[in-house]
Structures are given as structure tokens and as C-alpha cells.
Amino acid sequence: MNELLNSDSKSDKELYLAYLIPTFIAVFIKATLMSIDTVFIGQGIGPLGLAAVGMTMPVNAVFSSISVFIGIGGAALMSIQFGKNHFPKGQAIFEQSLFFLFLISFLAALAIFIFNGEIANTLGADGELNLLIKDYLAFMALFYVGHSIVLLLTFFTMNDGNPKLPMYSMIVGIVVCLVADYLLIFVFEMGIKGAAIASVLTQFAMISVLISHFILRKGALTLNRVVVKFNHIPSIFKTGIPALLIELSATVTISVFNYILINEYSESHVAAFSLIINLTVIVLLVFGGISQASQPLFSYSLGHNQFERIKGVLKLVACSTAALGVLLFALGYWAANSIVDFYVQGEKEFLDIAVIAVSLFALSIPFIGFNLAISSFLQAVKSTILASSISVLRGFVFLLLGLFLVTNLGIENGIWKVTLFAEAITFVFSIYFLFFYLRKTNRLHN
Incomplete structure (x- = not known):
């Protein structure tokens, strides 16, 4: 069990790459999956379809928040317990995480199905956009x-020493998504409903792959008869708080931006922001791939008291984040026109707005990468207060301050500069928190 993590014969780089490569392949496939879905909606339904999907993103973000909260919190705790050779306790953490997440997500989804009309009204949409949102929800x-369970199984599978399986599940997912999107949107002309059904089929195809890890006993974790206990839930919550705040910040960002755009700007701005949301999710996926690859190493090494390995992997994470940050910035800034044309066809007003939005968003990408990397590291080593502080600063304090300044000072294209403002200032605090933790750790172990 966990033979890969428990290998002292491998260097830090070899272990890191053993997790990073399959994780990045999975991330690339998932980003492709999301891009395909967005392209099908943009080309097959149009800007109004993109706006409908963008305005429902807060709902999606709530489910992702809960999934990441429980999934990362539970998986990190499980990995620490496995590092201590406490396998039954790690199994119990997995079982409680899975049962609790399924219960919460099922009840929340049932409420959305019943009250989709009320939710569409609350999101502030009217007319045809309101009808599209109700059908979509x-x-x-x-x-x-399904998506909630996919996220949780992904985290636990990787922490159980099987980083390649999520990659295989993504490959199956992209095939199902391609076929289903094309048939339902273009052949059967089901519009926004077809896009939603394709998304559902994709998630359950991915679950069928991920669940094989537990059925075939590829690691220490198994799917046993569920015993309803919640004694580990408080610890899972405590460990998962930083991840929850990261996801909730996305919910706040999307909700506040949509409110301002729909009231102060135009539907073209709302549609352009929907494109920015999609690009943001892809960027978060890419940098999240680094976090997913390194988190099992950090958590297991903490449980195993391998502090030199923690520092070695951290250096690799910093190099990976810097390289990707520069690459994605260059791509987004200098290829903004091509990116917009790839995703959607629209009138000149919309295209001009979208190009400006993408160009300005690209400037924030390196800062996003480092803020997420540092926050994820601090969470993996159970420094939850510092990790949570980064999430609060970037997702709430400086974001809302930036929106306040933009709406009151009338800065040209200011609405698209808010993310850069929030991420750049948070970066300064992130660096300080990281060195504070490292100095404290060095004093304890020297």
C-alpha cells in the first residue's frame, strides 16, 4: 500500500514527477473537456447560452466548494494517518467523507431541481436568459x-498511491463529452438542455472508472458496508477550511461580478465574463494540478516526519508554478483575439469587450499560481490559519476592495482589472506567510 509514497529510494524529483505527470495529463484533458463544452455552447447556442452557463456558475461553485472542502480535508488527513501506519483510521476517514458528501450534495441537488425557477430569479436574470437558466439548472x-463524487474520489485515489487513474477517468470523460455534446446540441438540437445532459453523462462515466480503484483493491482503501459515524468529520472540516475558502471566494467573485455587470453594463459584458470564468477555471485547474500532485507528498511526509523531503518538493513546486505562470500569461496576453474567436462567434461589440477582458485577466495569472500553490502547501502541512488567511485576502478582502474602487472611481476597463489588483496584493502576504512557516519549522527541527 502506498508503495510509491513510501519509497525512500526515489529522489524528491522522481516522486514529484511520478505524481505531476499523470496529474497534468488529467488536468489537460479536463481543461480540454471544459473548453469543448464551452465551444459547443458558444457555437451551437450563442452568447446567450454562454451567459446562462456563466450566471449559474455560483451554484456549481457551491458544490465544488463542499466537495473540495471534504475531499481535500479528508484525503490530507487520510494520507497523514497512512504515513503513521494508522490504516484503519485512514479507511474510516475515507468512508465518512464519502457518505457525508453524498448526503449533502444529494439534498442540495434535490432543492435545486425543485426550486430552479426561484434560483434563476435570484440570480437576477430575466426574459429569455431566465428561461435558459431554469432549463439548465x-x-x-x-x-x-456526480461531479461532487468525482472530485472526492479523485483526491482519495491519488492519496492512496494511484495518481494515474484520474487521468484514465478524464480520457473516458472527454470521449463521452465529445459524443454527447455533438449529438445533443447539433444533431438533436436540444440546446442548453442537451449541454446539461451531456455534462451529467460525462460525470457518471468518470465515476465508473474511479470506483474501480476501490473495487479492485488497487490501494489500501476499499468500499465497505457504510457504518454511519461522523467522529472524524470535525477534523476533516478543520483541515479542509482553506480549500473551502478558495472555492467560496470563486462563488463570491462570480456572484458580485454578475450583479455589477448585469446592472451597470450590458449582456455582452455578462457573456464576456462567462468566458473569463471558463478561462479562470482552466487556470485554476492547471495550478491545481501542481497542488494535487504535491499534496500527497507533503501530507504523507509530514506524517512520516520527513521534513527535508517537504522542503525539496516545495522547491520543485515553486519552479513549476513560475514556469507555468509565465507561459500562461504570455499565451493569454498575446493570443487574446485567437482565444475569443475560438470560443464563440458574436457581434463586434461583444468581441471587443471579450478581448480586453482576456488580455487584462492574463496579467493576473502568475500571481494566481503562487497564491494557490502557497495556500495549498500550508493546508497540506496543517497550517490552516495561514492557508485560510490567503484565501480570505484574495477571495474576499482585496477583491471586494477592488470592486469598490472600480465602481466609485470610474477606472477605464476597471472591472477587468480587479482580479489583478486582488491577486497581486495577496501575493505579498503569501510570500510572508510562507517564510514565516518555514522559519518556524526550521527552529523546531534544528
């Missing part, structure tokens, strides 16, 4: 349950 309720 009614079918997406089942997607939210």
Missing part, C-alpha cells in the same frame, strides 16, 4: 451530485 441537478 433542472437538468444540471444530477450533474452536481
